[in-house]
Amino acid sequence: MLVNFDCSAMWLKQPRWIVDAFNVDPLYLKHDQQGSAPDYRHWQIPLGRRFRALKLWFVLRLYGVENLQKHIRKHIALAHLFEKLCLADDRFEIFEEVTMGLVCFRLKGSNEVNEELLRRINGRGKIHLVPSKIDDVYFLRLAVCSRFTEDS
Structure with a gap:
């Protein structure tokens, strides 16, 4: 936030x-x-x-409730946009329900293919994704959390 x-x-x-x-x-x-x-x-x-509370206090004071709501809603909308892009591409699947600004997704196929995708994406240095694994299924986590994130 x-x-x-x-x-x-x-x-x-x-x-x-x-x-x-x-x-x-x-x-x-x-x-x-x-x-x-x-x-x-x-x-x-x-x-x-x-003393971390001062940072949060400044954000609350500078942005106010309405602007914080806009900020959070924008991140949620961007996450749902990415979800739609994944669902529109037969190569991808959504691993879990999209929650707030977090999208858990994967390439259909093996864990190794997804590990390679993560290596390539993070290797470019444009965005950073974090992996996770549940029941031996490897997936990627896209967290929309930067105020500079845009839909372009």
């Missing part, structure tokens, strides 16, 4: 589940203010947090 990779928002239905999973509470970390505010060291493996 227009911030660096290491800055992200996390919405949790049950924050308690994460706190229970990452809770580290040795005696030397106890203090008098425990329980007065969320202790975010229990939300992750590291005990401290870098």
Whole structure:
């Protein structure tokens, strides 16, 4: 969302589940203010947090709700455009339902053919795709996430 990779928002239905999973509470970390505010060291493996929120705050302030909505909708539309291009070409198949700006696709055929396609695409340096594998089926992941991405 227009911030660096290491800055992200996390919405949790049950924050308690994460706190229970990452809770580290040795005696030397106890203090008098425990329980007065969320202790975010229990939300992750590291005990401290870098100040990343300012980056996100600036984006929210500079763009506003409407422009962020436009930005997200544009990325979703671009993902669906790529999905349509894949579906229109008999050589490709969509591996999973398109979600937000993520398209999981593959060439019909062997895993090796898809590995070679990934090597060639990433080797050009124009775009970067990431592979994945589920049940020994290799596929490529196109994530629309740059503000410079266009449909041309």
